Amino acid sequence: MxxxxxxxxxxxxxxxxxxxxxxxxKASKEINEPSAKEQKLTYVSMTDAVGTSPxxxxxxxxxxxxxxxxxxxxxxxPKTGEIKPLLADSYENPDDNTWIIKLKKNIKFQDxxxxxxxxxxxxxxxxxxxxxxxxxxxxxxxxxxxxxxxxYTVILHTKEPYGIMLTALAHDNLSIVSPKADKAGxxxxxxxxxxxxxxxxxxxxxxxxxxxxxxxxxxxxAPKIESITFKVVPEMSTAVSMLESGEADFLNAIPPEHxxxxxxxxxxxxxxxxxNPTFYVGFNFEKKxxxxxxxxxxxxxxxxxxxxxxxxxxxGYKSNGIIGPKLIGYDAEIEKHGYDYDIAKAKQTLxxxxxxxxxxxxxxxxxxxxxxxxxxxxxxxxxxxxxxxDLNVLDWxxxxxxxxxxxxxxxxxxxxxxTGDGEELLYPQFYSKSIGxxxxxxxxxxxMDALILKCRTTVDQNERLKNLRxxxxxxxxxxxxxxxxxSNVTLAVRKNVKxxxxxxxxxxxLNNAYKE
Amino acid sequence: MFNYIIKRLLQxxxxxxxxxxxxxxxxxxxxxxxxxxxxxxxxxxxxxxxxRVKLGLDRPMYEQYIKYISGVLRGELGYSFQTGQSVSxxxxxxxxxxxxxxxxxxxxxxxxxxxxxxxxxxxxxxxFDYLSMSVATFGISAPTFWIGLLLIVVFCVKLKxxxxxxxxxxxxxxxxxxxMILPSITLGFSSAAMIARMTRSSILEIIHQDYVETxxxxxxxxxxVILKHxxxxxxxPVITVIGVNFGGLLGGxxxxxxxxxxxxxxxxxVQSINARDFPMVQGTVLVVATTFVIINLLTDIIYAVIDPRxxxx
Numbered sequence: 001m002x003x004x005x006x007x008x009x010x011x012x013x014x015x016x017x018x019x020x021x022x023x024x025x026k027a028s029k030e031i032n033e034p035s036a037k038e039q040k041l042t043y044v045s046m047t048d049a050v051g052t053s054p055x056x057x058x059x060x061x062x063x064x065x066x067x068x069x070x071x072x073x074x075x076x077x078p079k080t081g082e083i084k085p086l087l088a089d090s091y092e093n094p095d096d097n098t099w100i101i102k103l104k105k106n107i108k109f110q111d112x113x114x115x116x117x118x119x120x121x122x123x124x125x126x127x128x129x130x131x132x133x134x135x136x137x138x139x140x141x142x143x144x145x146x147x148x149x150x151x152y153t154v155i156l157h158t159k160e161p162y163g164i165m166l167t168a169l170a171h172d173n174l175s176i177v178s179p180k181a182d183k184a185g186x187x188x189x190x191x192x193x194x195x196x197x198x199x200x201x202x203x204x205x206x207x208x209x210x211x212x213x214x215x216x217x218x219x220x221x222a223p224k225i226e227s228i229t230f231k232v233v234p235e236m237s238t239a240v241s242m243l244e245s246g247e248a249d250f251l252n253a254i255p256p257e258h259x260x261x262x263x264x265x266x267x268x269x270x271x272x273x274x275x276n277p278t279f280y281v282g283f284n285f286e287k288k289x290x291x292x293x294x295x296x297x298x299x300x301x302x303x304x305x306x307x308x309x310x311x312x313x314x315x316g317y318k319s320n321g322i323i324g325p326k327l328i329g330y331d332a333e334i335e336k337h338g339y340d341y342d343i344a345k346a347k348q349t350l351x352x353x354x355x356x357x358x359x360x361x362x363x364x365x366x367x368x369x370x371x372x373x374x375x376x377x378x379x380x381x382x383x384x385x386x387x388x389x390d391l392n393v394l395d396w397x398x399x400x401x402x403x404x405x406x407x408x409x410x411x412x413x414x415x416x417x418x419t420g421d422g423e424e425l426l427y428p429q430f431y432s433k434s435i436g437x438x439x440x441x442x443x444x445x446x447x448m449d450a451l452i453l454k455c456r457t458t459v460d461q462n463e464r465l466k467n468l469r470x471x472x473x474x475x476x477x478x479x480x481x482x483x484x485x486x487s488n489v490t491l492a493v494r495k496n497v498k499x500x501x502x503x504x505x506x507x508x509x510l511n512n513a514y515k516e
Numbered sequence: 517m518f519n520y521i522i523k524r525l526l527q528x529x530x531x532x533x534x535x536x537x538x539x540x541x542x543x544x545x546x547x548x549x550x551x552x553x554x555x556x557x558x559x560x561x562x563x564x565x566x567x568r569v570k571l572g573l574d575r576p577m578y579e580q581y582i583k584y585i586s587g588v589l590r591g592e593l594g595y596s597f598q599t600g601q602s603v604s605x606x607x608x609x610x611x612x613x614x615x616x617x618x619x620x621x622x623x624x625x626x627x628x629x630x631x632x633x634x635x636x637x638x639x640x641x642x643x644f645d646y647l648s649m650s651v652a653t654f655g656i657s658a659p660t661f662w663i664g665l666l667l668i669v670v671f672c673v674k675l676k677x678x679x680x681x682x683x684x685x686x687x688x689x690x691x692x693x694x695x696m697i698l699p700s701i702t703l704g705f706s707s708a709a710m711i712a713r714m715t716r717s718s719i720l721e722i723i724h725q726d727y728v729e730t731x732x733x734x735x736x737x738x739x740x741v742i743l744k745h746x747x748x749x750x751x752x753p754v755i756t757v758i759g760v761n762f763g764g765l766l767g768g769x770x771x772x773x774x775x776x777x778x779x780x781x782x783x784x785x786v787q788s789i790n791a792r793d794f795p796m797v798q799g800t801v802l803v804v805a806t807t808f809v810i811i812n813l814l815t816d817i818i819y820a821v822i823d824p825r826x827x828x829x
Contacts (some may be wrong), residue, residue, distance in 0.1 A: 048787075050554070050598055058556045133566040135555045188600060206601055207610060207787075208779035233681060233777040237665050242680050242777075244673045397548030397792050400557065415557075428558055437561045 039226040039515055041497065044239040044248045048207055048232045051188035054175040055127050058135035060506070063172045063418070065230055068212050068510060069110075070175030070195035073101060073120065074166050078503045081328060081420050083166045087115065087176060087196065089152075096161035096459045101169075103152040107219045109178035110200045111193030117148035122179040124156075136173035161457040163464045167328070167421040198223045198511045208232060224499075224514035243268060243492055249515075250493040253506055255369060256313035262492045272314060275489030275504040276326040277416040279316075279370065281378060281482040284408050286442045294353035296479035299410075300339035301346035302385045308377050309485050316485035322425070322475045324486040326504040329422025329455070329468025337476045338483070346385045358386020364408035365391060366399035371412045374484065378412070403440040413440060413481070418505055422468045426452045430480055443480055517820070517827075524813045528806065535805045536588070536798060540581050543794050549573055550597035550792045571597050584798065593802075594795035596788075603799035606784060611803060614780035616687055617772070618765040620696055621704035625765075626758055629708040633715025633754075638742060640720065648712060655709030664702040664775035671698060681777035699776040703769060707761045714757045718750035751822055759815030763808045 049062040054070055057063070073088040085091070089102045107115040124146055127134045142162040147155040156165070168174060181187055181194035191201040196219065199212035210230045216222045231248065233239040240258050242248040244265055254262065254270075262270050281299065283290035290296060309316045320338030323329045339345075350358065365375045372393070379389040389410075394402055403411055417424050428438035431452045435442050451471045458464040476483075489506045499512040551567040552559075559567075568574050572583070587594050593603035632652070636645040672680045678698055686692035722728060723746050731745045732738075770782030781800055788796035820826045 051600070058554070058558065130566050131570070133563070133570040135559050135563055135567065137563055137566070138558075138560050186600065205609065205779065206599060206606060207784060231681065231777065232779070234774045234783065235661075235665075235777070238668060238680060238775055238777055241665075241668045241673050245676060245680060247672075247680055247682075394547075395790060397553050397790060398546060399548075400552045401548035404552070434560065437559060437564070438557055 039224055041225050041228045041250070041510065041513060041515070042231055042242075042248045043228065044231050044233045044242055044251045046232075046234055046236065046239070046253075049204075049210055049230070052191035052201060052204065052210075053177065053182075053186075053188035053194075054173050055123070055132060055134050055177065056188045058173060060416075061230075063507065065210055065212065066172050066175055066195075067197070067507065068199035068228065069191050069197045069201055070172075070177065071197050072170050072172065072175050073103075074170040076167075076170050076420055076503075078501050078509065081326075081504075083170050086170075088169075091166070093459055096457075097158045099156040099158070099165055101154045101156065103154065104219075105152055107196055108217065109181065109193060109196050110215055110217075111178050111181050113178050113180045114151075115176065115178075115196050116151040117154045118151070119176055119179055120154045121146045121148050122182070123176050124174070126177075126182070127174070134173075136171065139168040139171055139174055161459050163456055163458040163461070164419070164421055164423050165459075167419045167424070171419055199225075199228060202227065220511070223511055225510060228510060240492075243494065246494065248494075249497045250491060250500060250508075252489065252491045252502070252508060254490040254492055256311070256315045259313045259315065259490065267495055268492055269495050271491045271493070271502055272488050273502065273504060274317060274326055275487045275506060276324055276420060277414060277487040277489065277506065278324050279374060279412070279414045279484045279487070280322075281484060282411045282413045282441050283479075283481065284406055284410070284440075284442055285444065286406055287409055289353065289355065289359065290410065292353050293478065294349050295355065296482075297339050298346045298350035298353060298355075298385060299382065299387070300479050300482045301342045301349060302387075303378060303381045303482060303484070304341040305484055306341065308374065311373075312485070315488050315490065317488060319483060319486050320476060321472050322480060322483060323422035323468060323472040324483070326486070327417055327420060327422045327425065329465060329472060331469045331472070333469070334472055334476060337473055339479065343384060350385055350387075355386075358388065360388045360390070361409045362390045362392050364399065364402060364411040365393050366396050366412070367393050368396065370414065374412055404436060404438075406435075406440075406442050408440070411440060416505060418507075420505060422472065423452075423455045423464075426468070426471055426475075427456055430475060441481060445478075448474060517817075521813065521817070524809075524816075528809050531809060532802055532805060535801060536585065537581075539798055539801050540584070540794070543789075543792060543797055544577055544580075546792075548792055550794065553791045554598060573597075584795065588798075588802075593799040596793050596796045598788075598791045598793045598796075603795050606796065607781065607799055607803055610779055610781045610784050613683060613778055614766060614769050614773070614782060615807070617683070617696070617699055617703060617769055617778065617780065618762060620687060620700040621707065621765050622758065622762050623704075624700050625704035625707035625711055625761065628704070629711025630715050630754065632708075632712040634719060634742065634747060636712065637716045637719035637723065638738075645716075649716070652709035652712045655705045656713075658706070660702060660706065660771045661775050663705055664698070664772060667698050667702060668775070683776060683778040699772050699778060702775070703765055703772045707758075707765060710761065711754060711757055715750065715754050718753050719746055722746045722750050748822065752819060755815060755818055755822065759811060759818075762811050766804055766807060 045061050047061045049065050050059050051057045051062055052065055054066045071087050074083050075086040077084055087104055089104045091099060091101045093099060103117060109115055124140055126132050127137055128140050142158040142160060143156050144159045145157040177187060178194050187194040198215050198218045200215045202211040202213045204210040211227055213227045214223050214225060236255060239251050243251055262268050283296055285291055305318055309318055319325050321330060321334035363375060363378060365371045375391050379391060382389050402408060415425055428434050430443045430448060432444040432449050435444060451467060455464060455467045455471055458467060489504060491502045493500060496516045498516060499514050501509040550571060551564045551573055554567050555564040584594060595602055632648040636648045639645055668680055671678045678694055683695045683699060684692050687696050728741060728746055731741045769780055770786055773780035773783040785800040
């Protein structure tokens with residue numbers, strides 16, 4: 001019997017040791033590897049796109065596809081973060097409520113129709129129409145009227161000054177669609193010919209894959225890549241294996257536990273850049289004792305952010321500010337603010353707040369990987385100062401509903417900023433009118449409302465930056481939330497793939513990608 | 517028999533109606549709705565409300581259900597809240613994948629399970645008996661996703677013998693077959709283990725009975741005794757296990773579908789629940805429930821075919 005068991009265990013060990021062996025078996029038949037020179041890219045995504053229309057979607061999987069098919073009037077420079085014209089040629093502000101945008105000429109949609117001011121007007125008016133129910137209609141909420149004096153001029157009149165107009169116009173969801181394609185069919189399912197971008201929609205098998213092919217007539221130079229397949233692989237371990245075996249060419253948003261495995265692979269290069277997605281502990285300001293600044297300070301003092309970041313395999317970095325280093329509006333001065341780990345101060349501040357023996361509370365968490373790792377850490381840290389934390393773990397949809405309704409005490413939140421502008425964080429998170437929507441903290445302070453509105457409406461960009469910095473300091477001092485860490489975003493690519501541009505918000509551009 | 521089948525099929529109607537009401541209530545009673553998910557965390561209250569109105573989620577609950585069920589009665593499963601795709605179309609794309617995966621896994625499980633079980637019983641207390649029953653215990657207890665990931669790393673990443681993703685239900689082509697091997701083994705492994713244990717104990721119970729001894733005394737070869745006399749009678753409980761397991765394979769396929777990136781109905785169901793995509797959840801649950809009931813019916817029919825003592829009136 002013992003021999004039999006030993007035999008069985010040996011077989012298992014052989015299997016696991018082959019699995020753990022790092023050298024590849026060259027003698028074996030390599031059926032997975034496509035020919036290196038074939039200009040075809042496969043990207044693996046955890047989730048499928050919701051749709052292919054920028055007007056009707058608001059998720060990152062759809063945005064990755066949309067960025068290939070369509071283009072915006074302006075774009076954020078991936079390196080500097082500066083907003084520069086893309087389909088637009090130039091702009092001017094004769095006054096704070098008027099944006100005159102000149103468009104580039106001789107650009108055609110993939111369906112052959114010309115890109116002109118009518119297309120811009122059509123797209124924006126469709127987004128603004130409540131019947132369309134566009135999830136990002138708020139980007140154009142300030143726009144009152146759109147005029148098109150000629151084919152290449154668009155005038156946007158706003159109800160009030162809208163300082164972040166250019167940032168909004170660089171948002172993927174304000175990509176311009178071909179009116180002809182949009183009227184002819186449902187571009188949310190089949191976007192053939194609907195954009196001006198470097199790639200054309202080819203095929204979509206929902207739940208499985210979506211394919212784009214090269215636009216040979218692309219106005220800014222046809223791409224070298226013939227086709228890109230967005231393959232849906234919900235399991236990260238499988239996605240990593242596909243990259244290792246050559247079935248996939250690149251993937252992003254890699255969790256810490258897979259980083260070392262990929263770095264050790266000689267065929268794969270891992271890029272790690274400082275990103276803007278941030279994770280934080282939030283408070284419900286409408287519930288006691290979290291309306292008390294000293295309680296919030298004590299909780300911040302009690303959490304050792306450095307210690308948690310050290311467990312992330314280099315995927316996180318620390319910043320004290322609510323507006324982090326990779327967002328417009330950040331200034332290094334903020335690092336002098338905030339309340340760093342100091343357990344003695346935490347206990348003392350909690351006692352000063354009137355809770356020398358701590359209290360009991362609930363931490364609401366969504367059941368995604370990142371939050372599930374943070375939650376027990378925060379729970380254990382707060383126990384040190386006498387705060388007993390019960391975890392309330394919810395699935396994503398329930399978490400959103402629960403938090404919007406303000407039922408939580410404290411909660412774990414995350415924020416990825418698509419535009420890279422600090423204002424896109426302040427207005428949704430801390431403006432009083434966002435309560436019931438994305439202001440889960442139910443933060444409602446008239447002074448801060450006024451400052452946030454200034455950040456939104458000031459057209460003079462230098463002035464606006466000053467306001468953003470001031471707001472960042474005020475919110476950080478007030479412990480509006482406790483920044484735990486900002487994420488380093490990751491991209492793993494097979495080494496024969498070059499030219500992918502990767503951005504701090506985890507997005508990528510494939511215009512100049514190619515295979516060696 | 518014919519009347520029995522018709523009766524069982526008619527029983528499907530209240531079963532499916534009950535399932536649809538329960539699923540509807542469950543989806544509506546848990547917090548969060550499709551509009552919140554589509555809007556995402558950045559959506560304003562106004563944006564979410566516009567989406568809600570567009571999807572009809574602002575209407576009273578009973579009205580939404582009546583609208584849905586009247587559509588179903590006309591043979592229309594509706595459209596996904598999230599993607600706008602036709603539910604029947606979405607199910608059509610995925611059902612073949614899950615079903616062929618489950619069938620293939622069941623075949624593998626049955627062949628390996630019955631084969632190992634018979635040999636283990638006949639050669640009781642031999643090394644084969646110990647080894648196969650140890651593997652079976654391991655198969656029942658090892659998590660499916662772990663086996664799947666282990667097989668991927670060994671056969672796809674290191675040895676590069678088989679592909680990881682790209683599953684299609686075209687198992688009659690060489691390409692389709694290579695894509696089906698690992699997912700089917702992964703899914704069928706625990707099922708095979710259960711069948712092996714059941715077959716072994718069932719045969720052990722029978723081979724010492726008088727009629728088997730009689731068969732031996734008649735001078736029949738051991739092969740005929742085991743295969744014709746013992747196995748046939750031992751198969752009834754085994755078929756129950758295979759039938760019930762097949763339903764489990766359909767449901768359990770969601771893990772294997774995720775690990776091998778198979779575009780199947782289990783994954784669609786989980787995604788739809790997470791997105792509160794009510795029409796899609798209803799559609800997938802109805803299809804899986806129908807399949808489950810039909811498989812149970814087929815299992816009952818097979819009983820009668822194998823054992824003439826069983827008849828349905």
